[in-house]
Amino acid sequence: MSWLRALKETARSGLKIERRRLEPLIALRGAAGLAVVIGASLALFGPVVAASSAFGAFQAAIATFQRSWRPRPVLALVSGVSLGLTTFVGYVAGPHLPLFVLLLVIWTFLAGLAWAAGPTGGIIAASNVAIMLVTITLPTSVAQAALHGAMIMFGGVVQASLIVLFPVRRWGAQRDALADALAAEADYARRLRHDPVAHFDPVPLMLARRAAAVTAREARRRPAELHGSRGVAERIRPVLASLADPAMGVPSEGPERDRVRELLAAAGSLLDAAARAIRKGDPVKLPAPAVAALKTPDTGALLTGPPLRAADRLAALLSDVIEAAEGDGTKAERAGAEETAGAIGGGRGGALPAEHHQRPSLLRLVPVILRSMRREMHHGSPILRHAVRLSVVAAIGYLLGRLLPLGHGYWAPMAAVMVMRPEFSQTYSRAVARFGGTLVGVFLASAVVEVAHPGTGLSAAFAVICALLMYLLMRTGYAVAQACVGGYVVFLLGMAGDDLSQTVFERVLLTLAGGLLAMISYAVYPAWETPRLRTRLGDWLKEDGRYAAAVVDQYADPAERGHDDVRQALLATREARIAWQEAVATARHEPVRHRGLSHGAADATQHALVQLGRVAMLLEAHIPRRGAVFVPGAAPLAEALRRATERGAKAVRERRVPDWTPVREALERWEAECLAREEAAGAPASTGTALVRNNVGLLLETLEDFSRGLTS
Structure with a gap:
């Protein structure tokens, strides 16, 4: 795909609005928490503290909308506490430009690496850094910064408390x-x-x-129908x-x-x-x-x-x-x-199996996340490249915002941090959507301010309404959500006494600058998925072969072999299959020529590997129980299949066509041995032997189809 077409496709994707199921009760709960925080802060500390505490409640509610299996109150608390600490440290370092830029680089680099723990962690970390760039401009002293940080944390606590007190669809x-x-x-x-x-x-x-x-605590509270x-x-x-x-x-x-x-x-x-x-x-x-x-x-x-x-x-x-x-x-x-x-x-069902799939608690999750980050510290890692791009762009955007005589310089790095993702199409589509949404939101909010001249209370009310619309419509499209966010920030900063006379021009221009920085960074230091397609395909072939070999091996001696190796191999091949499918979907939107793997070859080899997994699944459905008659010679056949697919995966990565002669020879030897045993016993082969014979033959056919598809 050419660059022009790629830009056109990503722009269309970013501005797309979809019809999604709305969740009004959850949106109302988030907006209610925001209103409580703003009202309490206005009454106790005034509009400036209310603005910063509102950012904490706003971000905490957004965190609960992320796709995560963690309890929503936990996400709200983590978001509020981390944003409060970030705000305080950022304000303390703010007066010293070299120190603050250094801290900003470190923060954004770690936020980029947080994607190694999953999208939820990456989004929350990046959002905290982006919002911090706004909140550190509000305090006027270290004591005030501590108060602002505490009130931001209070916003997270309020949102978490509302989730506990007013649950919507538990579990x-x-x-x-x-x-x-x-x-x-x-x-x-x-x-x-x-x-x-x-x-x-x-x-x-x-x-x-x-x-x-689930964690041990969650397991005690989980509904019975979610067991088994x-x-x-x-x-x-x-x-x-x-x-x-x-x-x-x-x-x-x-x-x-x-x-x-x-x-x-x-x-x-x-x-x-x-x-x-x-x-x-x-x-x-x-x-x-x-x-x-x-x-x-x-x-x-x-x-x-x-x-x-x-x-x-x-x-x-x-x-x-x-x-x-x-x-x-x-x-x-x-x-x-x-x-x-x-x-x-018919009375044949047994007791439901107990599920022991445990999720680590937050404290035990820390070393897991650190190990995940450490695994991404290599040159070819898309996560590491994303972290490097994010930190460099944030620093350049911040310095650029300070140099330009526009004011509100934080809008440039904030926009860049919020739109950047490890993947090309998401970064570019979000950059376009953020600029378009911000243009609409800031323009409408500024027009309302110019016409109505709202005071502190009315500005706060308008901000809550914008937040409610954002919570309600955020799943319909990023551009819609950003229009609501743009209006929310305008009203909130207006409540804090910000000068709105040049809001539209300044914020839109700096948002455009931040989006362009994000897009340029990906073009200069990309992490294309297209060159890695063969690696993903080889990984899937290897895991599919391990799964098929583990299943065949179960027929060798059911009394000695458990099913754990089959289960682990099945999970691994699923992960490899999804990684391949995601890589193909990403590569289709990249302005990069295919290197050694055409669209036809990708489709043909994918079909062959899906068929390979299906044949292995048929064999798995009839794995003999413990004590059943074993299938002689199944173990060497399984080992030949495992080694051949491992060598085949290496050949795919090295742009060679795999050779399946060892599997064919092992199958022929095994069939000759089975025929000799049948003639000596004067009886046909057992059911298990016939199943293995038929299905291993099908496995060999699919592997040969894979090699033929690779050259198409």
Whole structure:
């Protein structure tokens, strides 16, 4: 993509306004907290302190809107306390320009590295630095700076207290994540009816897993319906795929296929019912036709072998989902759900699995974040490059704002810090959106000031209204949010006695300067994703191979092998797949030519690796239990698969085509050994041997498709 087209696409993306579900109660709660803080500060300390404390409450509320599984009160407290401390230290260093610039560079560098801990941490850290540039201009002495810092922290405390006192949808984000995972499973079941080899996007399951991570304290307060269902949903996916796939024994047409379609439709209906119940916290309302379809005895008459085992396993897992989704319902409701679940599962369901996915507390999270930052300290890291760009641009923007005879010089570095992201398209789209939104917001707010000449109280009221609109509309588009923020800052600083006679010209010009600095910095010191596509592809191939090898290895000796290695390999391949997909999506918007990997090759190799993971998933659905008959020779076959994919991943990174001859030779040797054993025993191969033979052959075909796709 050319630079001109890239700029056009990012500008269009930044100015785009979307229709999103609004959350008026949460917006009202945030605006109410802001009003309480401004009112108390005005009554006790006057308009200047009220302006700084309002920034603390404003930022604390914004922090709670970020996508995070941490409790919202904790996010508000962390934001308020960190902004208060930053303001105090910034004011103390402010009179000494070299010292303040040095501190600004350090702060912004650490804020950039905070992205290593996740987007929420990076956004909160960058916002604190940006707002600090405004708040340090308000105090007039060290004692006043301490008071301002304390009141900013007070704003965070007020917002956290309101969240505790007036909760809106407790555990709402976790409920939505789990419900989305079950709904994705339901959609997958329905798609399998028409496409037996349909692919499944694991993102909903990954989000549900992250949402299920809790601290020890949270685990004691978590609703019962959020226990267990995610683990069951993880095990339903391979069972659904195994039941539908013709390679597992069900013909493409006929009464057996019709029965499979009925089971898949019933599974989709029951999973949707469980998802609705969990999302809203209501009792499960089971569709009678779906329950009847699962309870009918026709399944045993039509299906045999692996398909019958998959159908039985599906019924047992669905019964577990129903029981878990009922959660804290009434005694009668739980009894009804348990009775229905028992009827569906035929008594084969066991106890729901305990979830031990723990999230570290905030104090224990500090060394984790430091380790994440340390891992990014290498030349090729996009996070490190973002931190370097952020610190340099903030320092240049601050010095430029001081040199220009405009006043309000902090608007340039503030705009740059707020729009910069580790990724190209987000940085450029946000720069355009911030300039457009600021232009509209500052112009309208300044016009209101010129016409109405509001006093302190009315300016405070206008600021709260702008904040309310921002909280309500912030998810509809960055430009809309920035228009509200621009008006909020104008009214708030007007309340503090700021001269608004040149507000529009100064603020808009400096915002433009800050946005241009951010855009130029990315062009001068970029972190393009396009050259790393082969590395991402190699990582995904390696993890997919590890997962397939771990599954095949389970057939070698079920009594000695646990399933932890399969689970860890599955999680790793999901992370690698998402990293690849995000890299491809980012690269499509970059003004960089593809280096060694065309669009056609990217699509073909992605399809092959998705197929590789699906075949391994089919094998996982039938892993023998402990004590079952093992498959002789499966372990060497798994080792050959693991080594070949590791070498193949290295070849991809080095721009070579992988060779799968070792896997083919290992499979041929193993098949010859199996044939010799069958002839000696005078009996056909076991079911497990036949499954491994068929599916490893499919794995080899997908690997060869991968190599062919790489050259397309």
